[in-house]
Amino acid sequence: MSDLTTDPYRTSLRTAADWGLVAIALPTLAALALPVGVRNGAVLGWFGGTMAPLFLIGVVLAVVAGASAPKRVWGAWAELAGVALAWLLPLHLLNEGLDLSAGWGLWLFLAAATLLLWRVMGVLAGVPGWTRSVIVPGLFGLGLLVGWEVLVRGFQVPAILLPPPSRIAAALAANAPVLWDDFRQTVLTSVLRGYVMGCGAGFLVAILADRVPFLARGLLPLGNLASAIPVVGIAPIMVMWFGFDWQSKAAVIVVMTFFPMLINTLAGLGNSERIQLDLMRSYAAGYGSTLVKLRLPNALPFLFNGLKINSTLALIGAIVAEFFGTPVVGMGFRISTEVARMNLDIVWATIAVAALTGSGLYGALALLERVTTAWHPSMRGR
């Protein structure tokens, strides 16, 4: 074993070299021999008149700076600059009018840059605080978006199949007023009302079922049944019952969210320990004060579980229900009509809005949970 621990002078070949960097350098060297793209039918190499060599030099300088940095974290930031530069190269080449789909030298180079990013993330993920909790996931997401952009544009994937993120962002900006109206109709009107009604009803019925045992016995099997109901089945029925406007969407959401909330609340109410209940009994505490001072606080993690599950269910429910009739506004309506008109950019923009809304709701609830249940073993020390 010639570990760092047993070999402080790093004399063995295994520890003397940075093998990770070697593994990255080898495909890069191989890439130099391959073309980066095709312009007007002519295959171009690395030195075929583009700025590619400058990018290459920049990346090499960044890696050298990273390797010679006095601290590994500083080195990681320098290497990150190299990765950014490497992924800017295909964008530059696309601007130059090159067809990249046969530029295997470029793709190999980008694969090596991705390995370098892996290395950087490995270091940054070990830095506590904001770096680990915000910057690393942020870089990860950004990396996915850039990869998506470059691959889709480089291989000329038809926009009808998958548009690059830049086009989705452009569609988002160009249609902002329409998308805002859809958001207001679907999220601010239907989802919020249905969510509050569904979760509120589930919570109140759970409190009631906790006092009246036969209700719990009767309702829990129904909960399983309700969770198996297909949304596309009940949505048209609810539209017939409650009309085109938000009421029918709210009704679908209530059906979808009621039982998850009921089941989670019941589980939470049953979560108090015997000894805690005995304590309340020894104080001659009534049902009400036992509920408020002991059982509901104990149920909080379960309540938040239900609320978080329901936040995504509600959004899905509203969008699907809008497929079956709505005033001419709403995210579900927008998706169904724009798909028919082959306006896939707007569809993707709507999907982006829905995804961001869903994660926003979920994130807000998770934050609230963290504030209110900081005492819970699963939250302590976070």
Add this chain to the structure above:
Amino acid sequence: MTFPNPLDVREATASRQGSDRAAPSAKSPVVVEARKLSLVYPTADKPVTALSEVDLTIARGDFVSLIGPSGCGKTTLLRVIADLERPTSGQIAIEGMTPEQARLKRLYGYVFQAPALYPWRTVERNVMLPLEIMGIARAERQARAREQLERVGLSGFERKFPWQLSGGMQQRVSIARALALQPDLLLMDEPFGALDEITRDHLNLHLTQLWRATGKTCVFVTHSIAEAVFLSTRIVVMSPRPGRILDVIDCNSLPRERTLDIRESPEFAAIAHRVREGLKEGHSYDD
């Protein structure tokens, strides 16, 4: 519902002679009185007798320990006193009332085996919990909580959460919480059972000083002979299957004021010996 028992009453009065603390006037000298108390749990195969014909009288100001091996019904007896279990037969009176009436009047404070603190409440708010339930005004709640926390030596920890405290400190909070009710009767179910011996010695010393300072009646469940002898004015030795009382030992030969070195005295050894013999006798019945 009182059961006059001249013998026990005389004994209780005698035990208090020589003590400088006068018994509270206008209150009966008997706090807990049990007659032919039995409790049978129905189980799947056969009923389990947790308590069998238990007779027990606890006088005001006494420190009574219930000792015995696990399954002897000592915790069950304490829970019957606290109205956390209902006896199947026999009679029991707390201050002349049924256990339920006593519980509803909040006559006792109960310290459980585990601290049973609510993790979402700070130490101070945990101690204030029973007072909130009693509907006591906020200012007084806080004053009483602070007073009791100071009494158990935890001033300065009011704003901490229970899980930031050591096991011994948590149990002291739970004692402060029981004291905040200002009960005359303190019921303790192996409160120090989960703690290491050094902490336990320390808390025992603390408890006996607390008992002398407040003059409360204490019923203390333990399976440690040394702990029982050190703390008690009377020791009730119990035995399992069925749970019953074998012996009641008076500790009047020990001074009412206890320090850790009385454990070296011959009187201490003599009482500990008698307890051990009693426990042995209980075992020979089953084996």
